[in-house]
Amino acid sequence: MFLSPHFTLEEFTVSQTAARLGIDNTPPPDVIERLKHTALGLEGIRILLGVPILITSGYRCLELNRALGSKDTSQHVLGEAVDFVAPAYGAPTTVMSRVIDVGIDYDQCILEYANKKGQGWVHVSFAKTNRRSALVIDDSGTRPYMA
Numbered sequence: 001m002f003l004s005p006h007f008t009l010e011e012f013t014v015s016q017t018a019a020r021l022g023i024d025n026t027p028p029p030d031v032i033e034r035l036k037h038t039a040l041g042l043e044g045i046r047i048l049l050g051v052p053i054l055i056t057s058g059y060r061c062l063e064l065n066r067a068l069g070s071k072d073t074s075q076h077v078l079g080e081a082v083d084f085v086a087p088a089y090g091a092p093t094t095v096m097s098r099v100i101d102v103g104i105d106y107d108q109c110i111l112e113y114a115n116k117k118g119q120g121w122v123h124v125s126f127a128k129t130n131r132r133s134a135l136v137i138d139d140s141g142t143r144p145y146m147a
Contacts, residue, residue, distance in 0.1 A: 003032075003039035006046055012039070012058030012082065023064045027079055034079035035059055041126035042082055044104055049095065051088035056121050058082045080107065081125035091118035097147055099124065100134050110135045111145060 001009040009027075012035050018025040027035060035058070046053050060068065060076040075081035086095050096111040099122070107127040114120030114136075123137075134145035 003036045004043045006052075007039040007042060007055070009035065011055045012079075015057070015060070015064055017067055018061075018064045021064075021067055023061065023067065025059065025061050025064050027059050027061070031059060031079040038080055038082055038126050041104075041106065041124070042084070045084075045099055045124065046086075048102055048104065049086050049089045049098065051086050053084045053086050056083045056085060075108070075125040075127070080127050081123060083112065083121045083123045085121050092120040092122050093118075096122050096134075096145065100145065100147060105130050105132070107131050108133045108135065109145070110137055112137045114138070 003009055003012065009032065013025050013027060015025050042053060057076065059079050060070070060074065062072065062077055065072065065074055065077050070076065085092060089095055092111060092114045096109065099109055107125040107130045108123065110123040112121050112123050136143055136145050
């Protein structure tokens with residue numbers, strides 16, 4: 001099932017952890033509607049970057065979210081958040097800078113565990129009211145993103 005022109009429900013719900021632990025990560029209908037909104041936001045980023053995006057984590061049911069050690073308040077549980085990389089565009093730090101600079105209308109954009117080797121990912125969320133909060137999360141903690 002396509003949520004948007006380039007993103008499927010499967011991309012947003014597949015999880016090796018869920019498969020290993022026998023967790024059903026099927027979203028309910030109201031979350032699917034939010035996932036469509038999130039996928040459309042991600043489409044804007046894909047158009048901006050001009051390259052394919054690889055989703056590394058999308059929707060997480062509460063049981064899966066807890067198994068991953070994430071907070072119950074995570075926007076992933078609501079279908080509003082997605083973690084991704086765009087290797088053909090560049091390192092997550094480059095992707096994050098581009099998304100922030102252009103003014104994509106997001107709720108949160110978080111550079112997570114990025115390093116000089118190009119590892120890490122970008123977390124982006126889209127809500128009814130977008131805060132445009134830009135953060136960095138790494139081994140040092142959480143802090144505002146500074147370009």
